[in-house]
Amino acid sequence: MNILVCISNVPDTTSKINFTDGDSKFDKNGVQFIINPNDEFGLTKAVWMKESNNASVTVLTVGDSSAEAILRKCLAIGADKAIRIDCKAEDAYSVAKEIVSHCETVKYDLIICGRESIDYNGGLIPGLLAGYLNYNFITNCVSLEIESGKAKCAREISGGTEFSECDLPLVVGAQKGLVEESDLIIPNMRGIMMARQKQLDVYKAQNINSRAVDKRFFKPEEKGEVKLVSSDELDKLIDLLENEAKVI
């Protein structure tokens, strides 16, 4: 079985978010980049499937050379090979189209993405891939088992879990629950050494025009001072919530 895991390179969760060029670009200065947390759950699951399903695992990112460090990390975690499609990741549409065009030349039985990236939070790419490729699709995926070309999977829904079945090929949007946090593979020395020998291919991009362009970024308005209420004046808090904020 051939698995593709799509990896997005995102600012670390503690990053201060700043902008440059007249607030039109994200300021990468001093920002540490990490594997998108949702993708990491998906990657760990894929690495498990190397044994359980005799799978081969390719990781792919659409981005410039600065994304290679996290691809090496993915190889150290256990992916067999890595691909970088060389261009600036401009918007979900163009990124999805680059991945689609790769998937038209190499067939994957399973494409695992994160349910959303923590930078733009679009949650777009897995759905776009499935739509363009006409593959089955499940997102917010919390369980996945594949046997003889059929998938049994589950997704988190509002207030519960929905179980389903489908044929491959399938696109998955992974999240916590697909594997647990404690299952995440931390690369060891041997993994890191082996990753150096593994293949990391750089492909030329199709250079697809983007359809969404960030014109200007804004920070949320500064919060005013918090209104402190003394702990023996709870009636006052209730009154404020009822009559000032009008939320109860």
Added chain:
Amino acid sequence: MSVLVYSESENGKLKKSSFETASYGKALSEKLESKLICTSFNCSDSELLNKYGADKIVNVESSNLKEFTAKTYSHALSQVIEKEDVSVVILSSSADAKYLGAYLAGITDSTYISNVVELPESINPFIVRRSCFTNKAFSSTEIGGDLKIISISSNSFGLKENSGDGILETLNIKEINTTFKVSNVEKQSGKVTIADADIVVSAGRGLKGPENWNMIEDLADVLGAATACSKPVSDMGWRPHSEHVGQTGKPVSSNLYIAIGISGAIQHLAGINSSKIKVVINNDPEAPFFKAADYGIVGDAFEIVPELISKLKSRQ
């Protein structure tokens, strides 16, 4: 050209989110000088959408749509889009709407943009404001493409009543073949979910242990709220994963968020920042959460919460 709103329903009845999407759709259709069409699937009360200004209501009846799947629902919507000459589709931010939105964009080759928080600031070019970097920022984004799909953040636009005289039409659609079958749904009944809740009561490690969550559930009960928790609380198994909110958990955009014994780490705040009013109860006056809060009480949750519950009860 028209604006099409996908009106979500459950068990044949409209969901609350469909009134917000219709309100937004109406305002947008006025900006675009076009008609507002609301479409629902297997829904019995879709005429209620007239209250929010529908010019036409299309209810699709099909046994193929009994269960939600992104594929069947997207193909049904794409047939409505084709028939009605649509330029913009409006969706909510529910898990299902986001699930089908991107897939729909793929099969119709359209431009999809999520987490939109306002009406477009300009129509030509088409510029919308969306939240990004997990609510640490917003972006004014110009979008192209002949067909646009916009999903709006919940509670960002609100409900605006408007009189509409939309005639209800029933549409039959072509069914599509799919191997994707929903086999089983496990759902807690009677509990308010984080996604649908106007009020969310959330607690953190300050509660010391899972045995202390009764008061959190009681407080949620009196307020008709959903319960949530910080990440370590779900990691330690005190509460189910489905309650984990924050940057790597569920997003919250309720009207009121009450945080009890939560320090207010950046990853927690990122996920709940778009809630309108935040109340913090914490015994440490230096807790970072106070900087992000509207109202705060410095004190012991074990004393404050029970008293708050009894005061709220006596008020009802």
